[in-house]
Amino acid sequence: QVHLQESGPGLVRPSETLSLTCTVSGDSITTSHWNWIRQPPGKGLEWIGYIHDSGRINYNPSLKSRLTMSLDTSKNHLSLRLTSVTAADTAVYYCARDPGDLPGDYLRLDFWGQGTLVTVSS
Amino acid sequence: SSELTQDPAVSVALGQTVTITCRGDTLRSNYASWFQQKPGQAPLLVMYSRNDRPSGIPHRFSGSTSGNTASLTITGAQAGDEADYYCNSRDRSGTHYVFGTGTKLTVL
Numbered sequence: 001q002v003h004l005q006e007s008g009p010g011l012v013r014p015s016e017t018l019s020l021t022c023t024v025s026g027d028s029i030t031t032s033h034w035n036w037i038r039q040p041p042g043k044g045l046e047w048i049g050y051i052h053d054s055g056r057i058n059y060n061p062s063l064k065s066r067l068t069m070s071l072d073t074s075k076n077h078l079s080l081r082l083t084s085v086t087a088a089d090t091a092v093y094y095c096a097r098d099p100g101d102l103p104g105d106y107l108r109l110d111f112w113g114q115g116t117l118v119t120v121s122s
Numbered sequence: 123s124s125e126l127t128q129d130p131a132v133s134v135a136l137g138q139t140v141t142i143t144c145r146g147d148t149l150r151s152n153y154a155s156w157f158q159q160k161p162g163q164a165p166l167l168v169m170y171s172r173n174d175r176p177s178g179i180p181h182r183f184s185g186s187t188s189g190n191t192a193s194l195t196i197t198g199a200q201a202g203d204e205a206d207y208y209c210n211s212r213d214r215s216g217t218h219y220v221f222g223t224g225t226k227l228t229v230l
Contacts (some may be wrong), residue, residue, distance in 0.1 A: 037165075037221075045157070045165065045221040047140035060218060079174050094164055106211045107219050110176060112164035 002026040004095050004113035012089075012120050018082040022113055023097030029053060029071050032099040034078045035109060036069065038091035046091075047107070050098065051078060058103065085120045092117050125214050126154075126222035133228040134199045144192045144209030144222045152210040154192035156185065157221075158203075165208065169194055184220075194225075204229045 008020035022034070033056070036048035049059040051069040059067050066082040082089060093116055096109040126146040133147035133159055144154055153172060157165035167176050168187040182197045192211070209222035 043158075044224040045188065047210070047219045047221060048125050058218060061215075082123040096164075106168045106170060108155055109157070109165070110208075112166075115164055 001110040002097060004047065004097065004111055006093060006113045006116040006118060007093055008093075010119060011048045011119060011122055012085055012118060014120055016085055017118070018080075018085050018089060018118055020080045020093055020095075020116065020118070021077050022079070023075070023077040024097075025076070027097065027111075028073075029076050029078060030073055032098075033100060033103065034069075034071070035096045035098055036080050037094045037096060037109075038089075039094070039115075040070060040088075040091045048080070048093075050103075052106075056103075076098055087120050090118065123124045125220050126211060127210055128222040128225045129230045130223070131226045131228065133230055134196070135230050136201065137198055139195065140199055140227065142194045142207050142225045142227065144194075145190055145210075146211070146222075148214055148216070148220075149187060149190050149192050152212045152216075153187060153196060154185075154209045156192075156194045157208045157210065159208065160204075161222075166221075170189050199227075199229050201229050203214055203227060 003025045005023045012018045027095040033050045033052045035050040066083045070079045105106040151230040156169040158168045173185040184195045207225045213220040
């Protein structure tokens with residue numbers, strides 16, 4: 001069974017950098033597309049982006065200028081960095097797996113982490 | 123605002139059939155996936171492509187697409203189906219992805 005677990009600070013100051021890690025077990029991160037999704041409190045889902053070990057990366061254009069995703073194959077985890085955060089970045093952040101070899105019409109996110117709440121506040 | 127539009131709320135009587143729709147021009151050339159999210163939980167994939175169910179998803183869930191609309195139908199709704207439902211597909215550029223605005227399903 002594939003298991004994903006997000007971790008990182010629950011509180012980030014405005015203008016600083018949000019950094020999260022997603023540790024994967026039961027699957028190798030050298031396969032599949034690994035996605036980040038966020039959900040502001042009481043609101044809907046927002047796709048942040050995905051990364052694949054082949055070097056394929058796809059970012060939400062609204063976040064692209066502030067966003068970096070990476071994979072650490074030695075630790076089997078993926079990371080997200082979002083710079084210059086504001087209160088609008090307050091959300092539950094999820095990592096999720098899309099097992100497809102190639103990007104498809106839609107995201108087939110079959111395994112998700114439980115999510116981690118990140119609050120941006122001074 | 124999202125490029126995939128869903129009705130904010132839908133209700134269905136216990137045991138009856140309900141269809142949740144997702145509208146957007148991108149759906150004319152792309153299939154969608156569907157996610158169910160219960161309070162305090164991560165989303166769960168319940169449907170993808172034309173009408174494919176992941177393992178463990180009951181047969182009462184089915185999917186379809188026509189024109190600019192993707193639909194998720196629940197036949198014989200159960201109390202446990204009460205949740206928020208989100209569609210997902212390509213964005214207008216065809217390069218990125220977007221989630222629908224979400225539909226809150228109430229089972230009466």
